[in-house]
Amino acid sequence: MASSKEIPVWQKAQEMLNLADEIEQRIVLPHCFGIASIALIMSVFSGSKISVFAADFPILLSQLFRLASATVWSAKAVLIATLALLPTGSLASAETIRGNGWTMSLSLPAGKGPFPVVIVMPGCSGNSPPAVAAGLRDHARRLTSGGFAAGVINVLGKRSICADAAALWSMEISAARTVIAAANHLVQDKRIDGDRVGFIGQSFGGSVALRIASRKSPFKAIVAYYPWCRNGMGRLRSPTLIMTGRDDTWTPAARCAALGAQIVTYPGAVHSFDLKTLRRQSVGGVGGQYPVAGNAAAATSSQRRYLTFFGQTLRP
Numbered sequence: 001m002a003s004s005k006e007i008p009v010w011q012k013a014q015e016m017l018n019l020a021d022e023i024e025q026r027i028v029l030p031h032c033f034g035i036a037s038i039a040l041i042m043s044v045f046s047g048s049k050i051s052v053f054a055a056d057f058p059i060l061l062s063q064l065f066r067l068a069s070a071t072v073w074s075a076k077a078v079l080i081a082t083l084a085l086l087p088t089g090s091l092a093s094a095e096t097i098r099g100n101g102w103t104m105s106l107s108l109p110a111g112k113g114p115f116p117v118v119i120v121m122p123g124c125s126g127n128s129p130p131a132v133a134a135g136l137r138d139h140a141r142r143l144t145s146g147g148f149a150a151g152v153i154n155v156l157g158k159r160s161i162c163a164d165a166a167a168l169w170s171m172e173i174s175a176a177r178t179v180i181a182a183a184n185h186l187v188q189d190k191r192i193d194g195d196r197v198g199f200i201g202q203s204f205g206g207s208v209a210l211r212i213a214s215r216k217s218p219f220k221a222i223v224a225y226y227p228w229c230r231n232g233m234g235r236l237r238s239p240t241l242i243m244t245g246r247d248d249t250w251t252p253a254a255r256c257a258a259l260g261a262q263i264v265t266y267p268g269a270v271h272s273f274d275l276k277t278l279r280r281q282s283v284g285g286v287g288g289q290y291p292v293a294g295n296a297a298a299a300t301s302s303q304r305r306y307l308t309f310f311g312q313t314l315r316p
Contacts, residue, residue: 094106094107094140094152097151097185097186099181099182099185100178100181101155101178102153102154102155102178102179102181102182103153103154104119104151104152104153104154104182104186105140105151105152105154106149106150106151106186107140107141107143107144107149107150107151107152108144108149108191109143109144109145109146109147109148109149110144111147113149113190113191113192113193114190114191114192114193114194115147115148115149115191115192115193116147116148116149116193116196116197116198116310116314117148117149117150117151117186117187117192117193117196117197117198118143118148118149118150118151118197118198118199118200118310119151119152119153119179119182119183119186119197119198119199119200120136120139120140120143120150120151120152120153120199120200120201120202120205121152121153121155121175121179121199121200121201121202121205121208121209122135122136122202122203122204122205123162123202123203123204123205123206123272124156124160124161124162124168124203124204124285125160125162125283126154126156126157126158126159126160127152127154127156128158130277131272131275131277131278131279131294132275132278134275134276134277135202135274135275135276135277135278135294136152137152138276138299139152139200139274139303140152142303142307143307146307146310146311148198148310148314149191149192151182151186153179153182155171155175155178155179156171161204162204162283162284162285162286163284163285163286164286165286168204168228168286171204172204172207172208172211173211175204175205175208176208176211176212176215179199179208179212180212180215180217180218180219183197183199183217183218183219184218187218193316194218195220196220196314196315196316197218197219197220197314198219198220198221198222198223198310198313198314199212199219199221199222199223200223200224200225200306201222201223201224201225201227202225202226202272202274203225203226203227203228203250203251203271203272204228205225206224206225206226206227206228206242206251207224207227207228207229209222209223209224209227209240210222210224210227210229210233210236210240210259210261211233211234212238213236213237213238213240213261214233214234214235214236214237215234215237216237217238219238220238220239220313220314221238221239221240221241221309221310221313221314222236222238222239222240222241223240223241223242223243223306223309223310224240224241224242224243224261225242225243225244225274225302226243226244226245226248226250226251226253226271226272226273227242227244227251227256228251228255229242229251229255229256229258229259230255233259235260236259236260236261239262239309239313240259240261240262241261241262241264241305241306241309242256242259242261242262242263242264243263243264243265243266243274243302243305243306244256244263244264244265244266244269245265245266245268245269245270245271245273245295245298246265246266246267246268246269247267247268247269247270247291248269248270248271248273249270249271249290249291250270250271250283250285250290250291250292251271253265264302264305266295266298266301266302268295268298269295269298270291270292270293270295271283271290271291271292271293272292272293272294273293273294273295273298273299273302274294274295274298274299274302274303275292275294275299276294276295276296276299277294278292278293278294279293279294280292280293281293
């Protein structure tokens with residue numbers, strides 16, 4: 001008897017959403033057919049098990065209830081709802097690595113190593129806020145689906161330093177040293193290809209990314225999401241991609257023009273646009289209140305772009 005094959009959801013989600021985008025161009029499902037459509041799609045997947053991160057279920061269910069309040073169900077909405085309702089199969093897990101002043105959640109792609117690795121660091125609010133945690137897991141899934149190991153690093157613990165100018169400055173310097181130390185530790189792992197190491201930083205983490213890019217380190221490629229750019233950051237030694245929202249008033253892209261990095265701006269996007277589940281709100285930072293919000297289209301586009309970027313810069 002043939003056994004059902006277990007398919008990690010992060011390896012299939014992009015394919016499903018791409019298909020949904022095409023369907024959505026042509027079909028809008030009336031609300032009254034929503035449940036029937038879910039049942040139909042579930043029957044299609046009934047022969048496979050799909051693995052889902054346990055921590056993602058509250059977010060998926062939240063998306064389902066938000067979609068249920070709409071007057072119409074799009075093809076993409078039905079797919080998201082279906083993922084929320086499917087049985088879990090086995091739950092994917094990441095191993096925890098600890099060092100001096102840091103912890104890291106390491107996820108490996110399918111197959112045999114050694115793998116290229118990308119370390120991911122969040123912004124000034126740390127790793128704990130739910131939308132940030134979900135966004136970090138999303139980046140980890142995107143990376144592993146692209147064949148990269150993903151190490152989500154925590155250097156702030158449960159602290160938030162967003163409104164503390166002195167802490168932001170001092171921690172940026174020390175965090176760069178800490179991240180480099182963590183990378184040097186990680187590349188000793190035989191499952192990791194120490195010659196193919198990348199870094200993604202968000203906001204404060206993006207500023208740390210630029211600081212790392214300007215010094216000698218194990219990192220061969222750097223991605224900085226909406227970093228704080230300023231004069232005197234030093235010449236960039238590593239290929240660097242900056243991605244930011246065109247409407248970001250917290251860390252405007254114009255300040256990054258002099259760095260010599262590749263810069264991509266996303267129309268209509270504000271700070272934290274890659275955190276897809278983040279609802280629009282104002283956050284207190286140095287100098288005032290700033291709008292933040294997830295933007296799923298810009299986030300997905302940015303992920304495709306950094307997978308291409310790392311594919312080019314972290315070649316064997």
